[in-house]
Structures are given as C-alpha cells and as structure tokens.
Amino acid sequence: MKTTHLRTRSLVAALFLFMLTSIGVQAQEAEDPLAQLHNFRVSNYTSLDAFYRFLGNGSTDILNEIVAGINSANDSMNLLAESTSGVLTNEQVESLNSEFDKFKSLMRNNITDVRNTGYPDLRLASDMANQALVMNDKAAEFYQVAQESSKANTSPRVEAARMGAVTIAQMMAKYSVRTNSSVAQTFQGTSKETPLDVQAKEFDQLLSTLTKGDSKGELKALLNDIASKWQFIRGSYINYNEDNVSFVIDRYSKRILEGLTTAIELLQQSD
Numbered sequence: 001m002k003t004t005h006l007r008t009r010s011l012v013a014a015l016f017l018f019m020l021t022s023i024g025v026q027a028q029e030a031e032d033p034l035a036q037l038h039n040f041r042v043s044n045y046t047s048l049d050a051f052y053r054f055l056g057n058g059s060t061d062i063l064n065e066i067v068a069g070i071n072s073a074n075d076s077m078n079l080l081a082e083s084t085s086g087v088l089t090n091e092q093v094e095s096l097n098s099e100f101d102k103f104k105s106l107m108r109n110n111i112t113d114v115r116n117t118g119y120p121d122l123r124l125a126s127d128m129a130n131q132a133l134v135m136n137d138k139a140a141e142f143y144q145v146a147q148e149s150s151k152a153n154t155s156p157r158v159e160a161a162r163m164g165a166v167t168i169a170q171m172m173a174k175y176s177v178r179t180n181s182s183v184a185q186t187f188q189g190t191s192k193e194t195p196l197d198v199q200a201k202e203f204d205q206l207l208s209t210l211t212k213g214d215s216k217g218e219l220k221a222l223l224n225d226i227a228s229k230w231q232f233i234r235g236s237y238i239n240y241n242e243d244n245v246s247f248v249i250d251r252y253s254k255r256i257l258e259g260l261t262t263a264i265e266l267l268q269q270s271d
C-alpha cells in the first residue's frame with residue numbers, strides 16, 4: 001500500500017511539473033494544422049474522461065492516462081505554434097493556448113483537491129467541464145478557419161471519421177461523469193451540451209458516411225469492426241440513465257476511437 005501511494009504521489013508531482021512548465025517537443029516540422037487541431041480536441045476529452053474515472057479509484061494507471069492525454073494535446077499545441085503554414089494567426093494560436101493553460105490549471109487543481117480531501121470539489125469540477133467546452137469550441141472554430149484558409153479539400157469520409165472521433169471522445173467523458181454520482185451534476189447547467197442519446201444518433205450518421213464508398217482489405221475489416229463495436233454499446237449511450245457496466249462502455253469506446261484514428265490514416269493514404 002505504501003509503495004502504491006509513493007508511486008501515485010510521484011506521478012502527480014510529475015504532472016504538476018508538466019503543467020507548470022511546458023515540455024517542448026523535439027525539433028520537427030509541424031504537421032497538418034487540421035490534424036493537430038483534431039488531435040488537440042480528442043486528447044483533451046480523453047484526459048477529461050480519465051479524470052472522471054480517476055475519481056472512482058484513484059489508480060496510478062488512470063492518472064497516467066490523464067498525463068498522456070494532456071501530453072498529447074500539449075504536443076499538438078506546440079506543433080500549431082511552430083507551424084509556418086499561415087492558416088492561423090499568432091493571435092489565434094495564442095488565444096487557444098491561453099484556454100488550454102486554464103484547462104491544465106483546473107485539471108491540476110482538481111487532482112490536488114481530490115488527493116487532499118478524498119472527494120472532488122463540485123464547483124471546481126464544474127469549472128473544468130465548462131472550460132473544456134470553451135476550449136474545444138474555440139478549437140472547432142479554428143478548425144473551420146484553417147480549412148478555409150488552406151483551402152484544404154479533405155474527403156467527406158476523413159471528415160466523418162474525425163468528427164466521429166471527437167464525438168465518441170465527448171461521449172466517453174460525459175458517460176464517465178454520469179457513472180460517478182458525486183460529480184454527475186458537473187455537466188448540468190451547460191446549455192450547449194448535446195444530450196448523449198442525441199450524440200449517439202449523430203454518431204450513427206457519421207459512421208454511415210464513413211462506411212460509404214470503396215473500402216477494401218484492411219480498411220473494410222476495420223470499418224466493420226468499428227460498426228460491430230458501436231452496435232454493442234450504442235444502446236447504453238441511447239439509454240444512458242439505465243444501469244450499465246461502465247468499464248465495458250469505456251473499453252469499447254476506446255477501441256472505436258483507436259479504430260477511427262487508424263481509419264483516418266488509411267483513408268488519407270488512399271487519397
């Protein structure tokens with residue numbers, strides 16, 4: 001027990017250090033700004049999902065998932081700042097980074113509060129949920145700006161896969177918070193939030209768009225696997241107020257998210 005406690009404290013300390021001092025990525029050319037903005041949004045929602053699951057047992061593994069999500073979002077933010085594409089202005093990048101800094105600070109404070117008291121501060125948890133919305137809405141806005149500025153002609157199937165990934169990541173976070181009664185109200189009062197059952201039907205449409213068109217070999221098998229996993233958990237998202245096995249929903253949702261990420265890569269290779 002003592003060893004576990006020390007390992008957890010060490011990891012939290014590393015998380016605090018990371019949030020207070022930005023870790024630069026290795027020198028490399030910035031990738032497609034659209035891809036970075038997409039990854040930024042998904043990564044932040046997966047870190048939020050991990051935080052709500054962390055409240056349930058405080059395990060080191062889940063805390064590590066929070067760190068991984070924040071690290072991934074931070075890498076994307078750095079790549080956006082280094083980009084020479086010109087599709088976003090310095091002011092736009094800085095404004096998004098400012099919202100991200102607020103989110104990281106709230107995440108750090110929430111973890112500190114849970115570790116000190118054993119339970120979350122509902123106001124602080126609500127502030128973080130609302131900040132995630134503000135930050136990701138801005139990222140979505142800049143995604144549209146980047147598309148228009150770069151005149152990128154992204155295929156409808158790639159766009160559907162990206163939107164599907166963002167949607168499933170959002171749903172994961174909202175489902176996780178609903179399965180933890182102590183913080184369930186953190187998503188209440190956010191009028192801009194789309195209900196889970198509505199998002200599930202939106203995902204149906206995105207998956208339909210994604211599966212249209214020519215799919216062979218690895219891509220076809222992957223899309224079939226995504227569709228199969230989605231059908232297995234779809235009812236739980238539609239009837240989200242019913243009792244379900246939350247860890248199964250989270251596991252299958254993660255597999256769908258991983259599949260969509262691979263599908264994006266395969267679709268881009270075939271363009």
